[in-house]
Every structure is written in C-alpha cells, then in structure tokens.
Amino acid sequence: MAWDRNQMAARAAQELEDGMYVNLGIGIPTLVANYVGDKDITLQSENGMLGMGPFPFEGEEDPDLINAGKQTITELSRTSYFDSATSFGMIRGGKIAAAILGAMEVAENGDLANWMIPGKLVKGMGGAMDLVAGVGRVIVVMDHTNKHGASKVLKECTLPLTGKGVVDLIITNLGVLEVVEDGLKIVELADGVSEEELRGATEAAIV
C-alpha cells in the first residue's frame, strides 16, 4: 500500500491555498500542478516567469519559452516575464508563498539536502538554495526510504545541505510529517500505512 507519486502530489496540492504564488521543483513536485483543481494558484518558474502553463502541443514549442527544468512550456493570460535578478528577488524577498521540492535527505530539525552527493558527479544547486532560504513555506515531497530501504527522514543529514532548518512539511509515500520544536509530528498516514510502519521507516525523532 502507501501512496504512489500521483497521490503524493495530490496530497501536496492540498497544502496550497487560493491566491498563492508557488514554485514547483523537478520530479514529483511537477505533478502537483495536476491537482490544484479550482484553486487560483500561480506557478513561478525561477528562470523568469509567473503564471506557467502546461507543455505545448506538438509543433507549438517555443525555444524562448522554457521552465527551470529547460522544458518547453506555455504561457497563460496571467503570465508575466522578468529577468533572473528580479525573479530571485521575489524568491528571497518572501513573495513566493511555498516551494514544493524533492529531496535526498531531510533531518528532524528541518535541514534539507537535495543538491549534491560527494564523490559522485556534482551538477550544482541551481535555484534550490535560494528557494529554501526565501519562500514562505518549504514542502518536501519524496519517497520515505531510498532504494536500499534506508530512511531519508534522518536525525541529521549526511549529505551537504541545501538549507539549514528550512523544511516545514514532509510528504512521503508513507504519510505527512510536520517539522516542529523537537522533531517531527505525524500529521497524516498514507492509505493502509500504520503508525508503526511510518515510525519504523523513520530515523528522525517523532514527537
């Protein structure tokens, strides 16, 4: 049991409120856009756009219109474009209500690691460090454990950090955890997941 990618994305979409400006990371977070329903959500693409629309129809791709993942996208009637300094000005300035991001590791104090594995190829942090430092609320969406079955929800991150104490909410295939004073609080269990199961897969302190 537990949630699949789409269910995790749908659960993350529940965190978004009418009128919010939101930044979605690459991977599962991108799917969140499919589940916002009637809510008036404006998506930011940090390469310089508010009001990101869906992928274009075949033949309508525009090389001048891409998202932060370098994919061709489209514009909406609310869209505005701006330069990268302005874009990250609004991110650092706290104008983006929430970022929904993937992660390699999250720690019980809200530390986040999602940009680098030492000894492996280093690609760079892109805009992730700016996003976690600046947006109103950081929501992580990821699998609870890695492919070896080890917890990704840790007492302390082992990988180089993207941000210190920046994560507010963790949504995994097993449930939803909130970062609180002394650790993590269980907000919700995924379908068919027991509290024991969630605790068993979590290295971090659950309070």
Place this chain on the structure above:
Amino acid sequence: MAWDRNQMAARAAQELEDGMYVNLGIGIPTLVANYVGDKDITLQSENGMLGMGPFPFEGEEDPDLINAGKQTITELSRTSYFDSATSFGMIRGGKIAAAILGAMEVAENGDLANWMIPGKLVKGMGGAMDLVAGVGRVIVVMDHTNKHGASKVLKECTLPLTGKGVVDLIITNLGVLEVVEDGLKIVELADGVSEEELRGATEAAIV
C-alpha cells in the same frame, strides 16, 4: 568681462564627447543642453529616463513626464523609461559618463558641497550624492565667488559635503580649473580674465 551663464554652459558642453550619457543638474548645467550641437549626447533624468527632450509646447504638458527638477519635459526617439532603483543603479554603476552640477563650494582636493547650509532650511541632497559618487566625471559649473565676493574655490569646504574628492573639473565665470594631484591646475582663462585675476579670486592652491 569674464563668462556669463551661457558662455559657462557652452564651455561645459565642450567637455562632452559623442556617445556620452550625461546628467545635468539644475541651474546653469541645464543650459548645457543648448550647446551640444551635433554631438550625440543622451541626457539622463535621474527620476527614471534616458533621452530627455526639451520643454513641451504650451498645452502639450504631460503630468507623467517630468525631469528631476519636477519640470514638464518631452521624450525623444531614443528615450527609455525605468524605475528609480534602476536609474541609480546605472549612476552608481558608473554607466553615466559625466554629471555637470552646480556647487556652493569646491575644495582643492575635489571635495564638493552643494546640498545644505546648516542653520538655514534643509531641503535634502536629492540625487546629488549618488551622482558625484557614481558617474565617470564630475564637472562643476558655478560662479567663482559668492555674492559677497568670497571665493567658492577653497582650500577646504566649510559646508557639509556632498562628496569627498569627487570633482574632476571646475568651470566658473573666470575660467576652467582641473583637480590634480596637489591642487588645481588652470586649464583655461575666461575671455578677458587674467591669470592674476583668477588666482586672486581663488582660495585653493593653484599648482
């Protein structure tokens, strides 16, 4: 003899070269625009405009189009508008080749005072401190002496400074002085003005 306001402005215009972006202060400096002739000079108005045109014809005044002196003006085919942060970004960033400004006092080390007389009404520095700190070349145009006949070209400024060591060239009714290593160097005497006359009216060291 000596130069009148228009002659001083004409002399200042000689300092401008083709292709320059220039900021003109209030008073005599404004007249410089009348003497640029065929040179391709673009005037900045620091409230957010490059390519400032002349005053409008009667009835064509636009309340949304004013210069830094709050006067109605016009635009040209080269004009661009931008916000105040961008405007002073280009000033501080050294993109404006020259500012031609009035002054109350200039000292032999290039100190400039032109914004405040303590004990009298204080109006504020406006954009003057940014201009003298940021532009490529600061040219002062002023009368050599005040209305009591005292020199305005001093060993040290007595009034609160607008900028320290910022002035490059001084154009007065008596002539042209350049700020060099140990004082001022006479570049030119105004029509009918002798070197003795200029030296006599100057408190600063002339080298």
Place this chain on the structure above:
Amino acid sequence: MKKIYPDAASALDGLLHDGMQIAAGGFGLCGIPELLIDAIVESGVKDLTIASNNCGVDGFGLGKLLDTHQISKMMSSYVGENDEFMRQYLSGELEIEFNPQGTLAERMRAGGAGIPGFYTKTGVGTVIAEGKEHKDFDGETYIMEEGIFADLSIVKAWKADETGNAVFRKTARNFNPPAAMCGKVCVMEVEEIVPKGSLDPDLIHLPGIYVHRLIQGEHEKRIEQRTVRQKEGA
C-alpha cells in the same frame, strides 16, 4: 482570489495602525498614490514613518498628512517644496532621515528582494556616512545601508490587470516598483483595471505577485512645475 477593492478606504481596511511604516511611490507629485493618501488622511491613523522620496507639497499628496500631523518621521531625499514640512521640522514635531535618492530607492528594492544590507559609495565622507559601517572593497571605501521592510506599500500605476500585473507610464514609474516590493502588504491604485490577458506578458513592469490589493479611480495628477517652450515662428 480577488485583489480588486471598490475604493481606497476598503482597500486599506485592516492594514493601518498607529506607529506603522509606510513606503510610498512617486517622485514629486508625479505618480503618487493620491487616492490612498487621501484615505489615510481620512483614517486618522497617526505616528507614521513614511519612506518616500518627497513629501508632496502644501495641501497635496503626502503634504496632506503633514497638515493633519499624522506623520512623525520621513525618510526622504528632498523635501524642499513644502513649507509646512519645514515648520514642523524646525519646531521638532517632525523627524527627517535624509537618504540620498539612489540609496533610498535601493534600500526599498533591497528590502523587497530579501537583502537586509548592501554597500555603496554614495555618501562616503559625508554626514550620511556617520554611524554607518564602513568597509573597503578593492581599495575603495563603501558604507553599509540597510534594506527597508515596510509594513505597507502604497503605490500608483497606470494600468493593471485583475491579477495585479501592472504597467506604468513614462516618468510616473519612478519609485513605485521599488516601493511596491518592500512592503509586507502592497496596495496599488491605477487609472484603469483591464481584463486578464490584455497586457502583453513581456511588457509588464511589476508582476502581480507584488500587489495584494488594487483599486481604480480618478486621478488629479497635478503638475508641480509647468514649463513650456514657445513654438518658433508662431
């Protein structure tokens, strides 16, 4: 989410409190938020700190808030057009923090961009530098200026769509974008609200993310210095 309010008073509802800091757009009387200023006068809120390049003129713009003694401190670069300002300042009723014009604009932009401090050459060696941190970069001395994080921004644009995407007209842009950016809440007045999609996305000066509440209204747009030239040979 609806950003459009029927008038200035309703758009400011719940946002005003004594002792607050307000960042206001405009340069001289050009591009000032006339309607919002009038509503703040009406509200009676007092002890205001206002960051604005100028303070209007006697009886118009921010000058109205001087007449009613609602302002306790101005952060400005030039206040020379206003007799009542001088009177209150010299009598000690009003405090002024002079900011070089570019420093004021950059402090607003910095606050809006999450930058609490930056270094500038402007004002080094002058009274402006007194008490400020000095630091050398590459052999030159700079001073640190702090970002402005205002409780409220009041700004004026030419047109905006329903989502707050705004365009300004000519030099009426001036301090409006940086002022809009630096407030926790930004209320904007425009001459015309247009339907979503009627502004070219490439040509929006201020994205709607910076604009929380929006009103449309009639503007006097008073001219401060009417200067004209003669038609030759007329």
Place this chain on the structure above:
Amino acid sequence: MKKIYPDAASALDGLLHDGMQIAAGGFGLCGIPELLIDAIVESGVKDLTIASNNCGVDGFGLGKLLDTHQISKMMSSYVGENDEFMRQYLSGELEIEFNPQGTLAERMRAGGAGIPGFYTKTGVGTVIAEGKEHKDFDGETYIMEEGIFADLSIVKAWKADETGNAVFRKTARNFNPPAAMCGKVCVMEVEEIVPKGSLDPDLIHLPGIYVHRLIQGEHEKRIEQRTVRQKEGA
C-alpha cells in the same frame, strides 16, 4: 556614435585577452549569445573565467569553449547537462565556483549597480557560506556576497534599436539584463535591429546605456528539452 557592427568578430575586436572575465546571459540554451560565443571560439582567447548560470551542452553554446579548452573557471549554478564539463572538472583542468542561481543573478546586478557587496540568507549553513563574512540582521544570520565586475558582457536580446535599447522575448530574458549590466563593455547580439523610435520607450527592458556594441544575426535557438502534451480527443 555608432554601436552597430557587421558581425560578431568585428564587435569583439580589441576586447578579448587571455585571463579575462566574461559574464554571459542565457539560461540553459535559452537566450544565449550564440554568435558571440562562436566568435570567441574563433578568436582562440584562453584562460577565461566565465560567469554564466550554465555552461551550454556538449558542442553547443558555452560547451564549444570547453571543447577548445579556452575556459579555466566557471561561475555557475548548474552544469549538469554537459559531459565534457564533468570530464575536465574531475581531471582538474577546469575550476568551478558554484553560486546559488539567485546569488549569481544578484551578484551580476550588484556589480552593474555599483554595489560591491550585499547580504543574503541564501546558502547560510551550507558549503556556500564557508569563508564568507556572516552578519546578523534582526536576529537572523546572513552571508555577504560580492558584486561581479566583469571585463566583458556578452548577451542576446530579441530586438534592439540603433541606440542599443533592447527588448527580450519570454523566458529568454533571464540572465541577459543582469549580465549586460555588470561588464565594463557589453556586446549584444539580436535577431533584429530596428530603427530608433520603433520601440515604445515605456517598454524597453534594457536601456541602451548598457549596450556598447550591437550585432544582428541568425540564431539557431536550439531547444534543450522538447516536451509536449497530446491534443485531447485528437
């Protein structure tokens, strides 16, 4: 004064020297100065430090300058699309200074605006903060980042008039304005040079003051990730 040059090579004439720092616009392959990059390849200038968000892809954009070993250091936020980059980096031929994307953009904008240093929360508590000055504002810790002052900027716009006033198209704007601002000299390539007066002065993204030399040319505008959706019911 004429800003228009016949081609990229002539526009770069006299501006290139070994060991120089170049700021380049573009994000991924979107809005990159293709023609100027090709001319820099041709010039053979080497030991370059390049500030650019990315380093192109293998064989296109800045990737071409990797193939020829003309780059010794990159200042970037993401270089994951480029195998040759990784090879040279891991073999020690190439240095990389990682900058968070927003920090890189702001460092360019700061350099262009005469700001040698500013404080940001971005990267606090991470490797990015190591060796940088820390400072508390209002109980929160920030790090100081320095402005970038490049020897040369190379950027790409959509259209520009003869005086260099430029407009960009959609997300191809990205790093181009801040990159243009931070160079001692800025060379811009556009798809079309239009007569003075044909761009609305209210709608210019980058005033001509930032543009010293200008060329027009054909652009490949390669797409990096072609993603599409299906027409429903088709």
